[in-house]
Amino acid sequence: MTDIGGISGDPRWRTEWTSLPTREEASRPGTLRIDRDKIPQAIALFSKIKQRMDQLYTEAAQALWVAPMAEDRVSVYIADVLTAKGLSDPECALNAILAFSRQLQDMVDRLEETHRLMSTTEDSNRRGLQGGRNG
16 A cells, blocks of 8 residues: 655645535534524634635745746756646645635635625515515
């Protein structure tokens, strides 16, 4: 058996771990659940974490950038290719930061959409009740 190690060997980074849960999976004990009244705070928290992840990504990307050894086109091209390959452990970590940041953004987007839908539904219900009393 081969130990591949790193992110690819970590079960948390496999597709099934990061895919959206079904209703049954989401209702299991221990699953992350957010109360409706706490959605704005969750959005703010996830947005803050994502901003920090983006800062870390920028810092890491600058640290991992390969500078050309000279000013000629060949040196610049080789430096660009080496930077773009991203095959060493630090580059894998950089890619993990970027992937996690994207997942956080997806969570924020879904929470914001859920919050908008809930607000719209509650507003419609409120107007319906007010119209029913007056009608």
